[in-house]
Structures are given as C-alpha cells and as structure tokens.
C-alpha cells in the first residue's frame with residue numbers, strides 16, 4: 001500500500017497522503033509546518049507590538065487593535081506555536097528512541113493533530129470576522145465575560161477544540177512510552193527526551209481538564225446566559241483565575257520540560273560523554289512535574305488571598321528552583337572535561353544555560369510574594385517569562401530542529417546560516433528583553449498600548465524594538481536555511497552526529513516501519529553501548545518477520561472539520577438561532593465519522609518479509 | 619518428560635485454585651456492596667441527621683470505589699502498577715488542590 005503511494009508522486013497524491021497519514025514521522029512534519037506557520041503569525045503580532053512601542057504615544061495601531069494583537073500574540077505563541085512545535089519533535093523522535101514502529105494509537109495521533117490545527121484556524125478566523133479576542137491570553141473574567149463582539153467566543157471555542165487535540169496527544173504518548181518500549185528498554189534506560197515527554201504527557205493529562213472546565217464555564221457565561229463568573233448573579237470571577245492557573249502553571253512546565261529533554265540529548269552527543277547524573281535528572285524532572293501543580297496561586301499574589309496562602313505558595317514556588325538547579329549543574333558537569341564540538345545545535349544549547357538561569361533568578365524574585373506587589377503586571381514579568389519561554393523553549397526547539405533535522409529530513413541544516421540565525425536571534429533576544437526588566441522596575445505596566453515621553457522609558461523601549469527586529473532577521477535566515485538545505489543540501493548517513501540513542505541506529509531515510517527488526521536494548525544510550533563493543537548496529541531482538549502497520553484514514557480530518565463547523569454554530573447562535581443548524585451539521589459530521597470508525601473494522605496491513613528486502617515501505 | 623507434564627498439571631491446579639479464590643472474593647464484595655447500598659438508602663429514608671448521614675455515605679462510596687477497582691477491575695493483579703501510580707498521583711494532586719482551597723484560600 002505504501003509502495004503504491006510512493007510511486008504516485010503527484011501533488012494531489014502527496015496532499016492526500018498527508019491528509020490521511022497516521023505515520024508518526026509525517027504527523028511530526030505536519031506539526032512542524034503548522035506550528036511554524038503559527039510561530040510566524042505570532043511573530044508578526046510581536047513585531048506590531050514592538051513597533052507600536054518604539055516611541056512614546058505612538059499611533060501605529062489603535063488601542064483596541066493593540067489589545068487584539070497582544071492577546072493573540074500570547075495565545076498563538078503558547079497554544080499554537082510552542083505546543084505543536086514540541087509535539088513535532090516528540091512525534092519525530094520518541095517512537096524511534098524507544099524502538100517502536102509507531103505510537104500506541106496512530107489514529108488518535110492524527111486526530112490530535114487535526115483537532116489542534118482546526119482549533120487554531122478557528123481562533124485565527126476571528127481576525128476576518130469582526131475582530132480577534134482582546135481580553136489577554138489569560139482571558140480574566142469579568143473582562144472576558146463582558147468583552148463585546150465575538151472575539152472571546154473564538155478564543156473559547158478555538159482553544160477548546162485544540163485543547164482536546166492536545167489531551168489526546170498527551171494520552172497517546174503516555175500509553176506509547178508505557179507499552180511500546182523495545183525489549184530491554186527499562187524506565188531507567190529511557191533517553192531523557194523520552195522521559196520528559198512521559199512526564200509532560202502526565203502533566204497534560206492532569207492539567208488540561210482544568211482548562212477544559214474553565215472554558216466550558218466561560219462559554220456558558222458568554223453564550224448561554226449563566227453566571228459562574230458574574231458577581232451580580234452570585235458567581236465569582238476569581239474562580240476563573242484559579243481554574244486558568246491550575247492549568248496555566250503546569251502548562252509552562254509542559255513547554256519547558258521537553259526543551260530540557262532536548263538539551264539533555266544534545267549536550268552529551270556533542271560533548272562525547274554520557275549525561276552526568278542521569279538518575280538525578282530523571283527525578284528532578286518528575287519532581288518539577290509534581291511541584292508544578294502546587295504553585296498556581298503565585299500568579300495571584302495581588303488578588304488578596306491573604307498572607308498565609310501567599311507565603312505557602314511563595315515557598316512552594318521557590319522549592320522548584322532546587323530540582324531546576326540540579327539540572328543546570330548536571331548539564332554543566334556533562335560538559336566538564338568533554339570533547340566538545342560546537343555547531344548550531346550546540347550553540348543554542350550552550351546559550352540556553354545562562355539565559356534560562358537569568359529567567360530562573362527573576363522567577364525566584366517574583367516568587368517572593370511581598371516583592372511581587374511591586375513587580376506585578378509590569379514589564380519585569382514580561383521580561384521574566386520571555387527569558388524562560390524564549391530562552392528555554394524556543395532555544396530548545398531550535399536546538400532540537402538542528403539536531404534532529406537529519407533524522408526528519410535526511411539532511412543537515414546549513415551550518416553557516418544556522419550560526420547567523422543563532423547570533424542574530426540570540427543578540428536580538430537579549431537586546432529586546434534584558435532592558436525590559438528595568439523598564440518594569442521603573443514602573444512601566446504591561447499590556448498598555450502607549451507610554452508617555454520623558455519618564456525614563458523612551459530609550460529602553462527603543463532598544464527593545466531594535467532587538468525585536470534582529471530576532472525577526474534571525475527567524476527569516478532560518479527559513480532561508482530550510483529552503484537552501486532542502487534544495488541543495490546533501491543526503492547524510494543515518495548517524496551523522498555519532499549519536500548515542502536508538503533513533504540514530506536507523507538508516508536514512510527512515511523506513512515507514514522504523515525498525516526492520518525490533519532492537520534489543522542493553523543499557524542506557526543503547527546505540528553507544530553497541531558502539532563501545534565494536535558493533536555498528538543494534539542487536540535485533542526478533543527474527544525478520546512480517547511487519548504489522550496501521551492503515552491511513554481520512555476520518556480524523558473529517559471529525560475535526562465537523563467540530564470546526566460546529567464551533568461557528570456555537571459562536572453565532574446567540575445572534576441568530578438558525579445558526580444552531582451549523583451546530584447540528586458539524587456535530588453530525590463528527591459523530592457520524594466516529595460511528596463509522598466504531599463499526600468498521602480496520603485491522604491495518606502487513607508488510608511481508610519477502611518484500612522488505614525489495615525496499616517496501618521506504 | 620513426565621516431570622514436565624506434572625509441572626504443567628500443577629500449574630493448572632494452581633490457576634484453578636486461584637480462580638476459585640477470586641470468584642469467592644468477588645461474590646463477597648458484591649454482597650458487601652449491595653449491603654452498603656441498602657445501608658445508604660435506609661439511612662436517608664429513616665430521616666437521620668444530615669451531618670451524620672452525609673459523611674457515612676461518602677465513606678461507603680469511597681470503599682465501594684476501592685472494591686470496584688481492586689476486585690472487579692483487577693487492579694491488584696500484576697501489570698497494573700503504572701495505572702495505579704497514575705491514579706494515586708492524580709488523586710493526590712486533586713486532593714491537595716481541594717485541601718488548599720478549603721484551608722488556605724476560602725477558610
């Protein structure tokens with residue numbers, strides 16, 4: 001089946017292949033393309049924000065429009081750029097790292113992606129339909145419940161649909177890592193990127209339901225006349241803040257932990273040393289995951305929870321600095337005495353350590369509840385979270401893309417262009433955000449569309465905007481790099497970095513079925529164990545046999561499309577009751593597709609062992 | 619060879635015995651669960667004090683959930699360690715969250 005697809009290489013065939021694929025490698029590429037697309041949109045919004053703030057009392061955009069781009073910048077970057085780009089890496093790498101032929105539920109994997117994409121498209125459709133959400137990415141009630149127009153409704157429905165996709169993806173990775181590990185791949189032999197994926201999936205499982213519930217309550221308040229967050233009707237707007245941050249704080253660890261995983265793969269590979277303190281790294285990851293659930297109120301110190309609550313949440317938050325510190329030192333000790341090779345992936349990883357440490361330091365400062373009354377809602381907070389999210393997550397994604405690009409696309413990204421991207425982006429980043437610490441300390445509030453002249457804020461904001469342009473240049477050079485590498489780059493071997501983990505034991509290009517024979521894992525850094533004993537390949541754990549693979553399906557796409565249509569129905573039924581028709585049609589499509597999936601047996605197909613040598617599934 | 623068949627036979631016996639044991643436990647738990655339900659309903663029907671009835675019903679419910687998980691859904695069997703960890707992890711996080719609300723935020 002896969003061979004016939006490979007022979008028809010017209011555009012339509014490729015499109016159909018990607019619309020129906022359940023192959024984790026292709027879904028990874030889909031996540032990469034759509035996450036990259038939303039990253040560019042979020043970046044454009046960031047540029048608009050910085051241009052507006054380049055000089056005092058600028059009027060590049062109107063106040064209302066500024067609120068929209070500001071809201072959409074945060075929402076897009078977190079939910080539609082960072083999350084999918086991380087899922088791109090997870091999909092591309094995790095099944096290979098554990099020696100599996102696919103994820104546990106390939107159909108659900110595809111469904112998770114299409115739900116995310118249609119949710120993101122629904123959210124961004126608001127730009128063309130009367131205005132985007134404008135209540136901040138946190139959508140605090142009562143601002144969000146009273147915001148006029150349909151912007152916030154698009155936020156609710158868009159995030160609800162893409163959130164369902166994320167939840168599905170998280171569960172899928174949990175089951176995959178529990179059940180699909182190759183023989184010998186015990187938990188304490190899992191590569192650290194797989195470990196962080198595992199912990200992150202558990203965080204998704206426990207944190208996203210809080211967002212789902214919060215969004216449902218908000219949806220009923222806005223669209224169906226309930227009053228959960230309306231004090232006049234006996235509701236309480238603070239409940240939204242609690243629900244949002246019970247989800248929101250674990251969410252930032254959902255973003256950062258996989259980046260930690262990437263660095264824990266890149267640093268040992270290019271220092272030619274095993275990761276220092278592997279066990280400590282694993283337990284630090286798990287501990288960060290657990291503690292992450294008990295600190296949400298540090299976003300709410302100024303709400304008035306009282307000194308007892310504030311103190312306890314302050315101490316709990318500071319406690320997280322301990323496992324994070326353990327990780328920082330372990331990375332440094334991994335480098336110590338290593339045979340270090342500097343390339344683009346390594347540059348991103350090395351620069352991450354000091355950058356993220358700065359973000360961590362301001363994090364501890366913000367955790368001091370009393371001091372937070374000074375920092376709250378100023379640019380100090382903006383500087384802090386950009387240091388951890390850009391300095392941690394975005395650097396991690398860049399490092400991961402440079403590192404795994406040969407695994408995903410068979411070619412190494414151009415080093416010169418990679419270094420130009422790194423230096424422009426790195427310098428631009430610090431130029432943009434370092435000064436914002438001081439702008440915040442001088443009292444510049446976040447989310448305001450103008451500032452006044454001669455208050456000591458002019459130069460700082462100007463410098464910040466220059467930095468943003470440098471980051472944009474870095475991003476554009478990266479895009480050029482992708483195009484240049486794709487068209488001119490040379491195909492490399494399956495193991496271009498002299499890697500340590502299982503994903504480098506596979507030939508290039510990666511076969512459809514990943515492993516011809518499931519490998520036998522004999523230690524941490526499975527491939528390295530074989531290399532030290534003079535072997536070039538993994539020892540197989542099974543004789544050559546027929547390979548069972550899942551069938552492609554268009555149903556995930558149809559299910560997600562149905563919810564997308566129903567989303568519009570929910571949003572507009574408040575204006576005109578006949579829009580309920582869209583709800584029925586959309587839900588009908590989704591439920592119909594689910595019904596078809598349930599009653600039609602789909603047992604997958606086999607690649608026969610006789611055909612394997614003839615190159616089937618390549 | 620003879621020894622081999624013998625050990626297979628032994629194993630079969632062992633499994634049979636174990637199955638029987640399990641069946642017995644399931645019947646007992648089933649009976650207990652019915653008794654619990656009857657107790658709960660009679661307490662409400664008898665119109666006892668709410669402060670007394672509600673905690674007891676909650677405790678009975680928790681016991682029934684545990685019965686359900688361990689005796690009917692076989693959580694005590696091998697290979698269920700990880701789901702157990704996930705469930706207890708989730709329960710403890712949810713419990714801590716609710717406790718925080720009760721004693722810290724809304725007291």
Ligand SMILES: [Cu+2]
Pocket residue numbers: 248249252295296298299
């Ligand atoms: Cu937080």
